[in-house]
Amino acid sequence: MTSTVDQRVQSCPDCGTEVRTQYGFVPWCADCDWNVDPGGAGEPAGRLETLRRGLARRHGERLYAEVSADAVLRPRRDLHGMLALALALAVHGVTAALIVGGLLLVVLGWGTALPLLGALCLVLAFALRPRFGRLPEHGPLLLRGDAPELFALIDEVAAAVGTTGVHTVAITDEVNASVSTYGIRQRRVLTVGLGLWEILTPQERIALLGHELGHYANGDARHGLVIGNALQSLGAWWYLLARTPNPTFAEAAVNAVCLLPRCAVLGLLMLLDQLTLRATQRGEYLADSWAARCGSTEAAVGLIDRLLTSDSAATTLLRESNALKAGRPGDGGGRDAWRGLWERLAAHMDSVPASEHERLLRRGARHGHGVDSTHPPTHLRRSRLLAAPPVPATVTADTARRTALDAELCAARDRVARRVVNGR
Template identity: 60%
Template sequence: MEQTVQPCPQCGTEIRTDRRFTTWCSACDWNVDPVEPDERPGHVERMRRGIAHRYGERLLAEMTRGESPRPRRDVAGVLAYAVALCVHGVTVALFVTGALLVTLGRGGAPSVLGAFLLGLAWLFRPRFGRLPDDAPVLHRADAPRLFALIDEVAACAPTSGVHAVAVTAEANASVSTYGVRQRRLLTLGLGLWEITTPQERVALLGHELGHFAHGDTRHGVIIANALHSLNSWRYLVAPIRNPSGLEVILNAFYLLPFLAVQGVMMLLDQLTLRAAQRAEYLADATSATAASTEAAVALQDRLLVCGPAEALLLRESNARQVRGAAKRDEPGQGLWDRLAAYVESIPEGEYERRRRVGVLRGHSVDATHPPTHLRRACLLARPAEPAAVRVDAAAVAAITAELADARQVVARCVLRG
C-alpha cells in the first residue's frame, strides 16, 4: 500500500489514501466520483433511468418487508409475452409471404420480392444460442467436482444444474441456454472467480442459478429473441447520420418504421424492466440461501472492484505486448496470482468510495440491474441465513485442478492481447 496524507481541499479533514486509487474525503465526499460520463444521456435514456429508479425503490421496499421471494406473474409480464409473440408473428408472416411469392412467382418480380422477404425473415429469426468457440468449455466428465458443486447449489434454488461451463477472462459470470433443446450454459469469468473466496464462489453460483429458478423473462427464449429481432429492425431502418441529398429522402421514408420499432422496443423494455430488477433480488436471495447472507454480501463488495480487476488484466496484456517474446513461456497461473494479490490489496476506503458512488449514480449504469448498494441493503435487511452449501479444502483443491488447463488457456489469451 502506497499511502499518502493530505488535507481535504473542501473541509480540511486529513485524508489518508492509497495513491493507486482515487483520493477522496469520507467526511464531505469531496472527489468521491471524479469520473464524468462520456456523454449525457438522451431523453429516452433519462426517462428509462427515472422509471428504473422508481421501480427499484418500490421493489426494495417490497423485498425488505419479508415478502416471499417468488417471481410474480403480473399484467406487465403477460403483456410482454403478447408483444414478443406479435414480434415473432411478423417474422413468421415475412417467411410465409416470401415462401409463397418465391413458389408462385415463377422467377419474375414476385420471386425477387419473395427472396427479399425470406432474407428479412432469416435476419430476424429466433436464435437458440450455441457453445462459444473462443473459450474453453467444460462438460461434466471434464470437471466432476465443479459440476457436483453446481448441482448442490442448484438444489438450494431449487432448479437443475447446467450442461456446460464456459471459462472466460471477464470479471463477470452469467447463465444462458444453447441449442434447440435449450441446454443450460454457465459462463465463469476468471476475472471474478479468481478474486473471490470459496464461499463467495458458492454465492456467485447461487445468484446465477437463481436466474434459472426464478424464470428471468429477459433470459427466456421468447422475449430475448423478440428483443434481438427488434434490435435488428432498428439497425435496418435507423436514420443515416449526416445524410446527403438522396439520403435525406431515404431518412424521411424510414422515419415512421423507425419510430414504430423504437416505440415497440421501449414498450417491451418497460414491460420487462420491473421483472428484470426483481429477478436480480430473487437471485441474490438464492445466493444467500446457498452460501449464507455473509458470503452473499461479501460477493456484492467484490462486484464493486470488478472494474479495477479488469483494468489490471488489460495492463498485464499491454505490458506483455511491450515485453514482446521475452516471457513467452511465462506460466499462466502467475497472472491469476497477481490478480488475486492486487484485489486483496485494495483498501477498505476504496470499497466505501465505490459504495457511495453507487448511491450517487443510482440506476445510471444499467437500469435492468438494481444498483449494488440497494442489493446489498436488501440482503442485510432480511433475516441472516446460514450456508446450506459449504466448500471444504479438498473440494477447493479438486475444483482448482479441474480448472487448471482452462486457466492456462485463458491466461495465454489475455497475455497475447
C-alpha cells in the same frame, strides 16, 4: 494495515478535512464526498440506452422498497408478464408473416417483379429469425467427465435453489459470470470468468453459483426464448431503420419514409422494456437471496463487494496483458509471464482498501439506476442483503473438495492465463 509510507496526505479542497489515500487509488473526502466520482457517470451511448436507463431510474427506488418489505421473495406472474408475452408473440408473428408472404410472392409471382419483393421479405425474415444461442467461442469448455467435482458442486447448489444443473461450463477471462442456453434443445451453459472466480473465497464462489443458477429457477423471461428473441428482433428492426447521418437527397427521402416505422419500433421496444424491466430487476434481488441461502449472507455480501471493484480487476488483467507487449522490465519470465497471473490478481484485489469500497458504494448511490438498466444498483442489492435476517450456508466446500476443484480447473486456468498475457 497500510503504512503511512504507502499513503498520501492532503487537505480536502472543499471542507479542509485531512484526506489519507493509499497510492494507486482515488483521493476523496468521506465528510463531504469531494472527488467521490472524479470522472462522472457520463451519459450512455445512444438514444435507446438513454431511454432504457430513464425507465430504470423511475422504477428503481420503488422496487427496492417493495422487495425490502417482502419477508420472502418469490417469482411473480403478473399482468405485465402476460402482456409482454403477447407483445413478443406479435413481434414473432410479423417475422412469420414475412416468411409466408415472401414464399407466396416468390412462388405465385413468376413473370412479374413480385419475386424480388418476396426475396426481400425472406431476407428480412432471416435477419429477424429467432436465435437459439451458441456456446462461447473463446475459452475452455468443460463437460461432466472433465470436471466431476465441479459439476457435483453445481448440482448441489442447483438442488438447493430448486432447479437442475448445467450441461456445459465455459471458462473465460472475464470478471463476470452468467448462465444461458444454447441450441434448439435449449441446453444450459454456465460461463465462469476467472477474473471473478479467482478473487472470491470458497463460500463466495458458492454464493456466485447460487446467484447464477437462481436465474434458471426464477424463469428470467427477458432472456427467454420468446421474449428475449422478440427484443433481439426489435433491435434488428431499429438497426435496419436507423437514420442515415449527413444524408444525400435520396438518403434524406429514405429517412423520411422510415421515420414513422422507426418511431413505432422504438415505441414497441420501450413498451417491452417497461413490461419486463421490473421483473428482471426483481429477479436479480431474488438471485441474491439464493446466493445468500447457498453460500451464506456474509458470502453473498462479499460477492457483491467484489463485483463493486470489478473494474479494478479488469484493469489489472489488461495491465498484465499489455506488460509483455511493452517489454516489462525485470520480468525474466518471457513467454512464461502468465504463470502466477491469478495469484497476482488476487493479491491486488486483496490490497484494495476499505475506503475505496466505500467510495464506490457512494458513487453508485449518487448515480442510482443510471449505472445499469437491467441490474439494480449494487449498493441497493447490498443494502437489502444486510437488512434481511442473516442466513447460514446450505452448501459448503471442505478442504478436500476445494483441492479437487482446483485440480480440475488447473488446465483451464493455465490456458486462459496464457491467452490473457501472451494473446494465445
